[in-house]
Amino acid sequence: MTPARPGCLSGDLEGAGVLITGAANGIGAATASLFAERGATVYPTDVDVERGLAAAATYGAAERFRVLDVRDEDAWESVAADMAAEGTPLTVLVNSAGAAIKAPIAETTVGSFRRMLDLNLVGTFLGVRTAARHMNKGGAVVNISSLRGVLATAELGAYGASKFGVRALTRVAAIELAERGIRVNDVCPGSIDTEITATPDFAADDMDSYVRSIPMQRRGTPTEVAEVIVFLAEPRSSYITGVDLLVDGGTGAGARTPKKNAETSS
Ligand SMILES: NC(=O)c1ccc[n+]([C@@H]2O[C@H](COP(=O)([O-])OP(=O)(O)OC[C@H]3O[C@@H](n4cnc5c(N)ncnc54)[C@H](O)[C@@H]3O)[C@@H](O)[C@H]2O)c1
Numbered sequence: 496m497t498p499a500r501p502g503c504l505s506g507d508l509e510g511a512g513v514l515i516t517g518a519a520n521g522i523g524a525a526t527a528s529l530f531a532e533r534g535a536t537v538y539p540t541d542v543d544v545e546r547g548l549a550a551a552a553t554y555g556a557a558e559r560f561r562v563l564d565v566r567d568e569d570a571w572e573s574v575a576a577d578m579a580a581e582g583t584p585l586t587v588l589v590n591s592a593g594a595a596i597k598a599p600i601a602e603t604t605v606g607s608f609r610r611m612l613d614l615n616l617v618g619t620f621l622g623v624r625t626a627a628r629h630m631n632k633g634g635a636v637v638n639i640s641s642l643r644g645v646l647a648t649a650e651l652g653a654y655g656a657s658k659f660g661v662r663a664l665t666r667v668a669a670i671e672l673a674e675r676g677i678r679v680n681d682v683c684p685g686s687i688d689t690e691i692t693a694t695p696d697f698a699a700d701d702m703d704s705y706v707r708s709i710p711m712q713r714r715g716t717p718t719e720v721a722e723v724i725v726f727l728a729e730p731r732s733s734y735i736t737g738v739d740l741l742v743d744g745g746t747g748a749g750a751r752t753p754k755k756n757a758e759t760s761s
Contacts, residue, residue, distance in 0.1 A: 508729060509534040512583030514574060516540050516565050516622060517592030519547035521689030522639065525717035526589055526724050528554045533725060536583040540574060541592065565592045565618030571625045585629045587728040588636045590622040590661075597696035600652045608653045615657035616664070623668045623679065632676035635728040638665050639720075642685040642743045658683075662739050669737030678736040680727045685743025686714045710745030 513530045517523035518539030527539045531554035539556055540563035541547035551560040561574050575585050593615045596607055619638050626636045643651050644658025662681060669679040686709065692700070706714060720742050726732055727740065741747045 507534065508587075508725075510583070511535045511586040512538065512578045513587040513589070513728070514538045514540065514578065514585055515589040515591060516563060516618070517590075518560075519543040519550055521591075521691060522684065522687060522717045522720045522724075523589070523591035524550045526591060526721040527551070527556070529718065529721045529725050530587070530728075531556055535587070538574065538578055538583075565590070565621060566613050568621055571621050575625050575629045579629070584631065585626065586631070586634050588622055588626045588630070588634075589724055589728070590619045590636070590638045592618055593639065593657075593691070595651070595654045595691050595694075595696070597650045597654070598652075599650050603653055608656075611653035611657050612660070615654070616660040619661050620664055623664060626677065626679075627668065627672060630672075630675075630677050633730075634677045635732075636665075636668065636672075636677070636679040637724045637727045638679070638681040639724075640665070640681045640683045640739060642683050642741060642747055645683050645739065645741065645747055665739070666737045673736055678727075678732070680732075680735060680738050680740065682720060682723050682727065683739050683741045683743065683747070684715060684720045685709065685741070685746045687717060687720055687742075688714045689717055708746070708750070709743075710748065710751065713744065715742060715744060 508530060513535040515523050515527045518527040519541035527537050531537045537556045538559045538561060539547060539551045540561045542564050544562055547560050548557050551557045563570050563574050578585050596611055623636055638661050640661040641658040643655050644662050647655055665679050665681040672679055706712065723740055723742050
C-alpha cells in the first residue's frame with residue numbers, strides 16, 4: 496500500500512489527519528476507532544473529556560484528543576492549526592457531534608429549537624467551513640444527517656429541521672469544493688443503538704413496535720454506520736460527492752402493509 500501524502504488521500508488512509516467530532520460516544524467513537532484501525536492519524540474531539548479520553552485510549556489516540564465544542568468558532572481554528580503544526584493537516588472531517596430533543600411543535604420553546612439548530616446545524620456548518628478553509632485536494636468531509644432529515648417525523652421538528660439543513664449544507668459544500676478536489680457527503684442513519692435517545696423525551700416510545708416496522712427488523716450498530724463513513728472518506732468513493740447515504744435497514748425505502756393476522760400470512 497502506498498502511504499498517502501499528508502493532506503492528500505492518494506492511496507489509502509495511512510497517516511491521514513482525521514478529525515472526528517462527538518468521538519466520545521456512539522457513532523463518533525466507533526468511527527474514530529475504525530479510522531485508527533485503517534492506519535489514519537485520528538484526532539478525536541468532544542465536550543465530554545472523560546469519556547473522550549477513555550475511548551481514545553482504546554485505539555491509541557489519547558494524546559491527540561482535543562476538547563472541541565462544535566459551536567465554538569475559535570476552538571475549530573485551534574484544532575485545525577494543531578493538526579497542521581503536528582504534520583497531519585486536516586484531510587478527513589467527520590461531523591458526528593449531535594443530540595436530539597423530542598416534543599410537539601406546540602410545546603417546543605424558541606430556546607430549545609435554537610439550541611438544536613446551534614448544535615446540529617451551526618456546529619456542522621463550522622466544521623464544513625473549517626474544512627473549506629484548511630483542507631487540501633483529496634480531502635473528504637462526511638456529515639451525519641439522519642433518516643429524520645429525509646422523512647419528516649412527528650415530534651422531531653427541531654431535530655428534523657437541523658438534519659434536513661445538514662443535507663442542504665452538504666450539497667452546497669459539495670458543489671463549492673468539487674473544483675478543489677474535496678468531496679462532501681452525508682450519511683443518514685436510521686435507528687442506531689446509541690445513547691442519543693436515552694433521555695426522558697424518548698422514554699414513552701414503543702421501541703419494539705418501531706423495530707418491527709424496520710424492514711431488516713433490527714436497529715443498526717454504530718460500527719455499521721462507521722463502515723459507511725470510512726468508505727465515503729476513502730479514495731474508493733472518489734467519484735461520489737453531494738450524496739445522502741441512508742444506513743437504515745431499509746426504512747427509507749418504503750413501508751410494508753401490516754397483515755390483519757400474522758399467523759395466516761405464512
Ligand atoms: N443513534 C441514532 O439512532 C442516530 C440516528 C440518526 C442520526 N444520528 C446522528 O448521529 C450523530 C451521533 O449520534 P450518536 O447516536 O452517536 O449519539 P451519542 O449521544 O452516542 O454521541 C453524541 C456525542 O456528541 C457529543 N456532543 C454533544 N454536544 C456536543 C458539542 N456541543 N460539541 C461536541 N460534541 C458534542 C456528546 O458528548 C457525545 O459524545 C448525531 O449527529 C446524531 O444526530 C444518530
